Structure formats: C-alpha cells, structure tokens
Amino acid sequence: MMQISSDPASNKxxxxxxxHRFIAAANNMDETIMxxxxxxxxxLEEQAASEAVESNNNEPPCPNKQRDMYEHYLLLKSIKNDMxxxxxxxxxxxxxxxxxxxxxxxxxxxxxxxxLLDDNSDLEHQFHYHLRGLFGVLSKxxxxxxxxxxxxxxxxGGGNFMR
Numbered sequence: 001m002m003q004i005s006s007d008p009a010s011n012k013x014x015x016x017x018x019x020h021r022f023i024a025a026a027n028n029m030d031e032t033i034m035x036x037x038x039x040x041x042x043x044l045e046e047q048a049a050s051e052a053v054e055s056n057n058n059e060p061p062c063p064n065k066q067r068d069m070y071e072h073y074l075l076l077k078s079i080k081n082d083m084x085x086x087x088x089x090x091x092x093x094x095x096x097x098x099x100x101x102x103x104x105x106x107x108x109x110x111x112x113x114x115x116l117l118d119d120n121s122d123l124e125h126q127f128h129y130h131l132r133g134l135f136g137v138l139s140k141x142x143x144x145x146x147x148x149x150x151x152x153x154x155x156x157g158g159g160n161f162m163r
Contacts, residue, residue, distance in 0.1 A: 015131065018138045019083060025145035026080035029073070032149045038156050039070035069148060076145050 011017060033039070044067075 015134065018135055018142075022138045022142040022145065023080055023083065025142045025149070026076055029076065029145045029149040029152075033073060033152050033156075035156075036070060036073055039073055039152065040068060042069045042151075042155065044069055044072050069151065072144065072148060076141065076148065079141060
C-alpha cells in the first residue's frame with residue numbers, strides 16, 4: 001500500500017511548497033526594498049545598459065519585456081497579491097488581469113455552449129499540462145524576486161543608508 005504524507009507542505013515538490021517559496025521571496029523583496037522608486041530607470045538586466053547603446057534606436061521596444069527594475073518589482077508584487085487574494089479583490093477594484101479575462105471567456109463559452117465535449121475528455125492531461133506550466137512559472141518568478149532583491153542590495157545600497 002502506498003503511503004501519502006498527511007502534510008502536503010512537507011513535500012518539497014508540492015505546488016503548495018512552490019507557491020510558498022515564491023510568496024516568501026516576494027515578501028523578502030518587499031521588506032528589503034524600502035524605497036521602490038529608487039528602482040526607476042535601473043535596467044532589469046546588468047547587460048541591458050550596454051546593449052541599449054549597441055541596439056538600433058529605430059526599433060520599437062518589445063512590449064513583453066519589463067523596462068526597468070521598478071516595473072518588474074510592481075509585476076512581482078501584483079502576482080503575489082493575485083495569488084494571496086485571488087481574483088475577487090481585483091474585481092472589486094475594477095482592474096482586469098489576464099487570468100480574469102480567461103476565466104470570464106470560459107464562463108461565456110459555457111453559457112453560449114461553445115465549450116466542446118472533447119475539452120472534458122482529457123481533463124487529466126490538461127491538468128498536468130497546466131500544473132507543469134505553473135511550476136515552471138512560479139520557479140522563474142521566485143528566482144526573479146530573489147535576483148531583484150539581491151541587485152537592490154548590491155546596487156542601491158540595502159542598508160548603506162543607515163551609516
């Protein structure tokens with residue numbers, strides 16, 4: 001008989017543990033960065049400053065990339081808040097996230113009958129596909145929050161203001 005741990009947080013590969021690691025990294029980032037506005041106009045990547053000079057100025061900036069550390073900081077905080085509070089809080093403040101739009105679109109498909117029966121036939125495959133994606137995204141976000149915190153400490157000062 002297979003034994004399953006009663007405490008899902010004890011398994012280091014559980015979704016709950018990955019979520020806790022991201023939230024802890026985001027909280028650490030938030031506690032460390034006392035003056036987020038100092039992150040404005042600081043390139044996200046260390047090489048970005050040198051690459052900006054070399055790049056063609058006629059090319060429009062890529063909208064998918066964060067332009068500076070401040071915008072990335074806000075993105076990570078927003079994702080953490082969405083994970084902690086869910087979609088309800090954002091709906092109350094009348095903001096619309098990508099996740100909300102996807103959920104509303106799925107609800108509309110159910111009402112109009114556009115949802116095909118085949119979509120329900122392989123729910124296990126869909127679940128595992130999205131679970132793998134969620135693990136990957138949360139791991140990357142955790143690394144990004146840690147990286148942003150360390151860069152802030154190194155470049156902005158993270159404690160040097162007290163001297």
